[in-house]
Amino acid sequence: MDLSIVDLAPIPENGTATEAFEDTVERAQHAEKLGYLRFWVAEHHDFTDRLASTTPEVLIPHIAAKTDEIRVGSGTVLLNHYSPYKVAESFGVLDALAPDRIDLGLGRATGNPVSDRALQEDRSQQCRSDDHAEKIDEVAAHLYDGFDDDHPFDDLKIARSRDSVPDVWVLGSSPSSAAIAGELGLQYCFASFIRPGPAVQAFETYRDRFEPSAYGAGPAEPKGALAVNVTCAETDEEAARRRATAEASRQRLQRGELDKPPIRSADEAIEELGRVPEPTPTPIEAGEWPRQISGSPSTVRDLLNEMTAQVGVDEVVIQNQIADPDNVLESHELLADAFDLTPR
Numbered sequence: 001m002d003l004s005i006v007d008l009a010p011i012p013e014n015g016t017a018t019e020a021f022e023d024t025v026e027r028a029q030h031a032e033k034l035g036y037l038r039f040w041v042a043e044h045h046d047f048t049d050r051l052a053s054t055t056p057e058v059l060i061p062h063i064a065a066k067t068d069e070i071r072v073g074s075g076t077v078l079l080n081h082y083s084p085y086k087v088a089e090s091f092g093v094l095d096a097l098a099p100d101r102i103d104l105g106l107g108r109a110t111g112n113p114v115s116d117r118a119l120q121e122d123r124s125q126q127c128r129s130d131d132h133a134e135k136i137d138e139v140a141a142h143l144y145d146g147f148d149d150d151h152p153f154d155d156l157k158i159a160r161s162r163d164s165v166p167d168v169w170v171l172g173s174s175p176s177s178a179a180i181a182g183e184l185g186l187q188y189c190f191a192s193f194i195r196p197g198p199a200v201q202a203f204e205t206y207r208d209r210f211e212p213s214a215y216g217a218g219p220a221e222p223k224g225a226l227a228v229n230v231t232c233a234e235t236d237e238e239a240a241r242r243r244a245t246a247e248a249s250r251q252r253l254q255r256g257e258l259d260k261p262p263i264r265s266a267d268e269a270i271e272e273l274g275r276v277p278e279p280t281p282t283p284i285e286a287g288e289w290p291r292q293i294s295g296s297p298s299t300v301r302d303l304l305n306e307m308t309a310q311v312g313v314d315e316v317v318i319q320n321q322i323a324d325p326d327n328v329l330e331s332h333e334l335l336a337d338a339f340d341l342t343p344r
Contacts, residue, residue: 073103
């Protein structure tokens with residue numbers, strides 16, 4: 001199994017975005033040495049007291065310049081806010097800077113209504129939600145010269161490297177995003193840490209709808225990955241304790257308590273939850289996945305093997321909300337050992 005990472009660039013206590021990005025680069029370099037395949041950075045807005053990763057297209061080249069081989073990309077670019085042509089231009093340039101190492105993950109999301117409005121070019125109307133497939137296809141067509149000869153965009157050219165093109169992924173957490181990925185013939189990553197319930201259905205939809213891209217923008221056969229929130233420690237009990245940060249943060253989000261200061265330790269999270277989380281049970285049935293899993297290396301290996309077998313993929317993108325930065329690095333190390341990754 002291949003392992004990858006999606007990073008949120010959390011801002012350390014009393015720290016700044018500068019320190020957050022330094023930590024992100026350290027995690028990327030660490031991941032490369034351990035043998036991880038990809039290192040993606042997220043796009044979040046109006047969380048700048050806790051998350052610094054607002055513009056993946058700016059952070060990606062910095063990480064690529066500080067690493068040598070690991071693929072670097074977006075997890076995700078929120079395409080509902082942007083022009084497909086501009087996104088394609090940006091990632092064409094990124095591919096020119098780091099040939100054959102760039103992934104372009106495309107998704108959509110809405111968040112704070114104020115930041116959503118601030119991101120819109122036309123503030124007289126809300127973002128459309130029915131043109132997502134059209135916009136993804138347009139980005140891919142710009143990058144892969146996929147427009148018909150009579151299309152008005154056919155003469156537009158993208159600055160790029162000589163021989164490579166960014167890998168285009170559709171990222172989502174529903175069967176509708178899976179259908180888009182399949183119909184466009186692109187790679188698909190399902191975010192189970194957002195909405196684990198429809199994972200199996202989403203991948204079934206993806207495979208049922210898959211048609212290879214007419215202009216070579218994707219794989220010849222369906223290719224997918226599963227994004228999972230994972231906390232790994234030496235024992236199941238310690239991993240569950242560290243998972244408390246993710247659980248408490250999730251409960252705050254569900255209650256709409258986004259104005260509270262970030263949770264800075266597992267002990268603080270446990271106090272807020274009023275309990276120590278139980279270890280993740282094994283086995284886990286399809287449709288009953290938790291949003292976060294935890295365990296010792298052998299437990300997590302078994303859990304991820306079960307989950308990927310249920311959806312039929314062989315790559316997991318690791319996300320976490322572990323409070324202690326050293327524990328994050330330890331979790332990545334233990335996972336690499338559990339899956340026998342080859343150091344790069």
